[in-house]
Amino acid sequence: MRILLISSSYNGLCQRAHVELEALGHDISITLALNPDDIRKGVTFFQPDLIICPFLKEKIPEDVWKKHHCFIIHPGIKGDRGPSSLDWAIMNGEKEWGVTVLQAVEEMDAGDIWATETFKMRQASKAGIYRRELTKAAIKAMLQAVRHVESKTFQPEPLDYSKPDVRGELRPLMKQVERKIDWATDHVATIIKKINAADSAPGVLDVIDNQEYYLYGAHEESLLQGWQPGEIIAQRHGAICRAAIDGAVWISHLKRKNIVKVPFYKRFLSHDKQFDFKLPAAKVLGSLLDETPESPIDPLFMGSELTFKEIWYEEKKQVGYLHFNFHNGAMSTTQCRRLLESYRLAVARPTKVLVLMGGSDFWSNGIHLNIIEAAENAANESWRNINAIDDIVLEILTTQTKLTVSAVWGGCGAGGAMAILAADKVWAREGVIFNPHYKTMGLYGSEYWTYSLPKRVGPVKALELTETPLPIGTKKAKAIGYIDEILPDDYDLYREQVRQKAEALAMDPYYRQLLEEKQKIRQKDERVKPLAAYRAAELQKMKINFSGKFYGGEVNYHEARYNFVHKVRPKETAAYLAKHMRLDAAKLSELRQPLAY
Numbered sequence: 001m002r003i004l005l006i007s008s009s010y011n012g013l014c015q016r017a018h019v020e021l022e023a024l025g026h027d028i029s030i031t032l033a034l035n036p037d038d039i040r041k042g043v044t045f046f047q048p049d050l051i052i053c054p055f056l057k058e059k060i061p062e063d064v065w066k067k068h069h070c071f072i073i074h075p076g077i078k079g080d081r082g083p084s085s086l087d088w089a090i091m092n093g094e095k096e097w098g099v100t101v102l103q104a105v106e107e108m109d110a111g112d113i114w115a116t117e118t119f120k121m122r123q124a125s126k127a128g129i130y131r132r133e134l135t136k137a138a139i140k141a142m143l144q145a146v147r148h149v150e151s152k153t154f155q156p157e158p159l160d161y162s163k164p165d166v167r168g169e170l171r172p173l174m175k176q177v178e179r180k181i182d183w184a185t186d187h188v189a190t191i192i193k194k195i196n197a198a199d200s201a202p203g204v205l206d207v208i209d210n211q212e213y214y215l216y217g218a219h220e221e222s223l224l225q226g227w228q229p230g231e232i233i234a235q236r237h238g239a240i241c242r243a244a245i246d247g248a249v250w251i252s253h254l255k256r257k258n259i260v261k262v263p264f265y266k267r268f269l270s271h272d273k274q275f276d277f278k279l280p281a282a283k284v285l286g287s288l289l290d291e292t293p294e295s296p297i298d299p300l301f302m303g304s305e306l307t308f309k310e311i312w313y314e315e316k317k318q319v320g321y322l323h324f325n326f327h328n329g330a331m332s333t334t335q336c337r338r339l340l341e342s343y344r345l346a347v348a349r350p351t352k353v354l355v356l357m358g359g360s361d362f363w364s365n366g367i368h369l370n371i372i373e374a375a376e377n378a379a380n381e382s383w384r385n386i387n388a389i390d391d392i393v394l395e396i397l398t399t400q401t402k403l404t405v406s407a408v409w410g411g412c413g414a415g416g417a418m419a420i421l422a423a424d425k426v427w428a429r430e431g432v433i434f435n436p437h438y439k440t441m442g443l444y445g446s447e448y449w450t451y452s453l454p455k456r457v458g459p460v461k462a463l464e465l466t467e468t469p470l471p472i473g474t475k476k477a478k479a480i481g482y483i484d485e486i487l488p489d490d491y492d493l494y495r496e497q498v499r500q501k502a503e504a505l506a507m508d509p510y511y512r513q514l515l516e517e518k519q520k521i522r523q524k525d526e527r528v529k530p531l532a533a534y535r536a537a538e539l540q541k542m543k544i545n546f547s548g549k550f551y552g553g554e555v556n557y558h559e560a561r562y563n564f565v566h567k568v569r570p571k572e573t574a575a576y577l578a579k580h581m582r583l584d585a586a587k588l589s590e591l592r593q594p595l596a597y
């Protein structure tokens with residue numbers, strides 16, 4: 001079928017829908033819902049058999065949904081309606097939630113039901129549930145709805161609130177008054193629930209020292225305590241710990257309210273750097289934390305107590321598991337340096353295999369664009385950050401004393417999608433989406449990708465992956481040799497398989513030979529071209545990018561980063577997504593041919 005995806009942004013769910021539908025042989029084009037005319041243009045040029053809206057905040061124009069089969073993927077159970085579905089589900093402590101594929105009609109979310117799936121809720125942020133449970137259920141429901149359309153006999157179910165399985169209801173947009181934390185009466189569990197329900201957007205509005213901030217990234221603390229609820233009692237790695245009536249809670253990120261947005265082209269005129277985007281809490285509060293004690297944590301934290309930790313380690317049966325759960329997978333200079341220290345400590349442990357687990361939502365998304373944007377000198381900070389991430393990748397590439405594995409549960413993009421390749425083996429959860437390219441950020445890229453990527457997929461595929469800024473799914477990734485194994489989508493099964501496979505590797509009767517073979521390959525590769533030469537060549541091009549000049553593309557890194565961090569919507573759908581625009585351009589040039597002769 002010709003399927004047009006209409007989406008508010010090309011987000012993780014839209015990327016996964018794209019990859020899954022294309023893998024089934026459907027012809028896919030994408031249009032961002034930037035305005036009604038853009039949507040109409042996509043529909044007119046592509047002439048789809050079916051329209052699917054994986055993530056839509058805007059209304060579909062009436063003339064579009066009236067003439068075309070149009071599905072909305074709604075993040076709620078049967079009967080649920082409104083723009084804050086998951087927010088309410090978390091706030092109301094729902095044990096089970098779901099996703100429903102609805103036919104678009106005049107009334108929002110009130111159309112016939114084509115498919116529905118449910119999932120168990122867990123204590124996590126809204127974005128975390130969206131990326132894990134909801135995305136998995138949404139893809140299952142979407143594929144079922146597509147099969148129903150193909151069958152041509154399926155009768156969708158009209159929304160009928162008298163049916164016992166229609167448990168949802170119409171709920172309004174959740175407002176800040178409903179999210180508000182009352183530090184004098186709210187327990188830790190309530191505070192965490194409130195922050196989770198608003199994370200990653202819009203955040204919970206709160207007041208610290210007479211200034212309003214949005215709060216993000218809540219973590220329970222089981223040891224520290226304070227007397228005054230709401231008081232900041234400690235800081236660690238950019239996060240702040242605040243006392244509550246029954247314990248304490250860490251808040252990792254803040255965004256200041258009431259900041260006038262400065263457009264990219266005017267940003268050099270503003271003297272005072274004001275951050276209207278999410279940053280580590282300590283960075284936002286600055287000197288306010290001068291007296292706040294730092295609460296240290298072991299670089300190879302192995303404890304079980306609840307606290308804010310970005311890096312921790314587990315060990316069992318000669319296998320070490322290094323977790324690095326950096327917020328949004330973004331890795332700043334200091335985070336990279338801490339990870340390098342932890343990595344070295346993990347390598348020094350008496351194990352045979354070291355598994356790099358990444359984080360719960362992302363393995364890594366490369367350098368930290370928000371921290372760079374907030375730096376006094378963005379070019380210098382970019383340089384420091386890329387070198388710090390390269391140092392980690394180098395350490396993994398040159399680990400000679402044990403076998404290493406990248407176990408990818410969350411997605412990864414840009415530098416993160418290259419960093420996974422530094423390990424000897426790459427295993428990924430079935431639903432992972434990889435974005436192994438830097439083009440959209442106007443970067444040539446580093447992380448030794450010019451060594452690791454062609455080594456795995458060959459030079460032609462390496463060029464194809466890096467030149468076309470499109471995501472790939474695990475089936476394609478395995479077929480081209482980018483990853484070695486696909487593991488189950490279910491978290492418990494995934495963890496169990498990672499454990500079993502890593503232990504099998506450690507116990508392999510040929511372990512010594514495997515290690516020797518790895519050492520020999522590294523030595524041979526080093527003789528052909530030293531890793532330092534790959535790094536120098538990559539960084540030379542990155543330096544050009546950081547200086548604001550273009551390298552092999554039309555995107556300016558500083559502008560692209562500004563737009564990404566400030567969430568500036570593009571003016572039009574990029575041509576690499578909007579196949580209908582490419583088709584149209586091809587048709588136009590065909591039409592022009594006779595005139596040229």
Ligand code: COA
Binds near residue numbers: 200411415
């Ligand atoms: N630095 C800072 N923040 C980052 C980040 C980075 N490198 N990569 C992702 N994020 C943040 C996003 O701003 C977003 O923040 P929010 O949800 O708190 O508002 C969050 O992570 C999720 O990202 P999103 O783009 O919504 O996720 P996705 O699954 O739709 O897309 C990527 C994943 C990797 C394609 C996309 O995030 C991306 O292009 N990231 C930039 C990668 C990059 O260019 N890195 C620098 C070069 S090494």
